Amino acid sequence: ATAILAASSIVLSLIVSIPLGIFAASRPNSGRDYFSGGLSMLMMATPNFFVGLVFIYLFAIVFNILPSGGMYSSSGAHTFGDLMKHMILPCLVLSFQQIGGWVRHMRSSMLEVMQDDYIRTAKSKGLTKWKVIMKHALKNALMPVVTIIGVDFGYLMGGTILVETVFSMSGTGTLMITSIRNQ
Numbered sequence: 001a002t003a004i005l006a007a008s009s010i011v012l013s014l015i016v017s018i019p020l021g022i023f024a025a026s027r028p029n030s031g032r033d034y035f036s037g038g039l040s041m042l043m044m045a046t047p048n049f050f051v052g053l054v055f056i057y058l059f060a061i062v063f064n065i066l067p068s069g070g071m072y073s074s075s076g077a078h079t080f081g082d083l084m085k086h087m088i089l090p091c092l093v094l095s096f097q098q099i100g101g102w103v104r105h106m107r108s109s110m111l112e113v114m115q116d117d118y119i120r121t122a123k124s125k126g127l128t129k130w131k132v133i134m135k136h137a138l139k140n141a142l143m144p145v146v147t148i149i150g151v152d153f154g155y156l157m158g159g160t161i162l163v164e165t166v167f168s169m170s171g172t173g174t175l176m177i178t179s180i181r182n183q
Helices: 002-026 031-045 048-062 080-113 118-123 129-166 174-183
Strands: none
Touching: 002 080, 031 080, 048 080, 048 129, 080 129, 080 174, 118 129, 118 174, 129 174
16 A cells, blocks of 8 residues: 555656646746746755645545545555545645655756757757757756655655555554554
8 A cells, every 4th residue: 555655646746746847847936937836845845744734634525525534435446547536635635745845856956957058959940949958958956856766765755654554544653643542
């Protein structure tokens, strides 16, 4: 359960943070850049347990569209669809802080790469802005972000302990909490 949660959280964080970082860096010091910077700072500063409780309240109690905890429904059917339905909220909560940090890293990496000579050469050849970003700048801008992902993996595994506890999931985090309580 812990590995599934951590892997899906990394994938979700990458899918969301890389395009948002590129979008923010495409127009530095604009409204969207300031908005993305403020939103990512808010996401990084909000603790996982608080986000989990707010998401449970909104999506499980108020709107009643997602389950509030566990890995499977109490009906006894352990299907893949049921597992995915129960993993949405924990994955969102675990990805929340990661997305905020990785958007900031992607933005700063893109801004740094966009100042290089080969980018100016590509622009002078008449390529469009987005073609320059996607074809030339993105590969080099991803290198520092991939390094940060490797470093953050340990933090992510620690975050799963709290998320598994909040969402009543059985995994390594729950086993660790139980062993600490039982000494």
